[in-house]
Amino acid sequence: MQKLGIIHTVSRLAPVFDGLVGEYLPGVGTVVIADELLLQRTIRDGAVDGITRERLAQHVEQLASYGVDAVLVTCSSVGAAVDELAATSEVPVLRVDRAMAERAVGMGRTIGVLATLPTTLVPTVDLVRSAADGQARDVTILPRLCEGAFDALGRGDVELHDAIIADELDQLVAQVDVVVLAQASMARVAEGRETGGVPVLSSPRLAIEQIAQSIATPL
Missing domain, CATH: 3.40.50.1860 (Rossmann fold)
Structure with missing residues (x-):
């Protein structure tokens, strides 16, 4: 290439x-x-x-x-x-996000999908489901929308944006085997955060x- x-x-x-x-x-x-x-x-x-x-x-x-x-x-x-x-x-x-979805379905049966936009959450869930079908894996997908986070970022309130994502992530890791971050911009919030050993995947x-x-x- x-x-x-x-x-x-x-x-x-x-x-x-x-x-x-x-x-x-x-x-x-x-x-x-x-x-x-x-x-x-x-x-x-x-x-x-x-x-x-x-x-x-x-x-x-x-x-x-x-x-x-x-x-x-x-x-x-x-x-x-x-x-x-x-x-x-x-x-x-x-x-x-395809590589991320394919990796996620190989790591657990219960997959959390975290997003700040409905327009990102839905296609990411669909992709994870498609990846699971492609690997003949039976998975449960738990989608979570970080309500208000995207609007906060648009107002320049990065602190609130990050806090909303962190709170939703903390709740989600207690329920799943692996978490998929639907937006690349969310990755820095998860970096270094304690997740109890639950992998948190980002796409880039x-x-x-x-x-x-x-x-x-x-x-």
């Missing part, structure tokens, strides 16, 4: 992925598109609409025509649209690790 295309819907996550690419994919260049409107429309409408699908498809096409070897979409809320594009794109199109590192592992074999 020479070039990896990355599509962000949250611009502030770009440094996180830049660091991971440098760590796991030395020598691989990145071509980045940031389009926050993709996520904002999805939040506003409660689902991925036709305009968002078309914008995402255009971004993938632009990256493919530029010559990237694969495209990683870092937004879980548009995950279903990513899967649709992957079926027809001339280059591999990868959703950021696992996604880049999976790409690195696949380089020996064409994607």
Whole structure:
């Protein structure tokens, strides 16, 4: 792999992925598109609409025509649209949370899914269920929405955002074998937090690790 295309819907996550690419994919260049409107429309409408699908498809096409070897979409809320594009794109199109979901279903029978947005919670739950079906595993999924956390972050109240997530996480780890964080931005809240030995998975590192592992074999 020479070039990896990355599509962000949250611009502030770009440094996180830049660091991971440098760590796991030395020598691989990145071509980045940031389009926050993709996520904002999805939040506003409660689902991925036709305009968002078309914008995402255009971004993938632009990256493919530029010559990237694969495209990683870092937004879980548009995950279903990513899967649709992957079926027809001339280059591999990868959703950021698939490696996380596949890892989670191999780690336990009861899986907690934590999110700050309904538009992220639903597709992540669906993905975990699909991953479990793909591995012929019988799992129970416990979804939890961190009510008010996203609005707090939008107001600049990072402390309240983090506190809401931490409280929901503390409750969830007592009920499950593994927790999946539906949004990459939640990872820092879980870092270093006592979870009683319950694994807490986040998507960015696992996604880049999976790409690195696949380089020996064409994607």
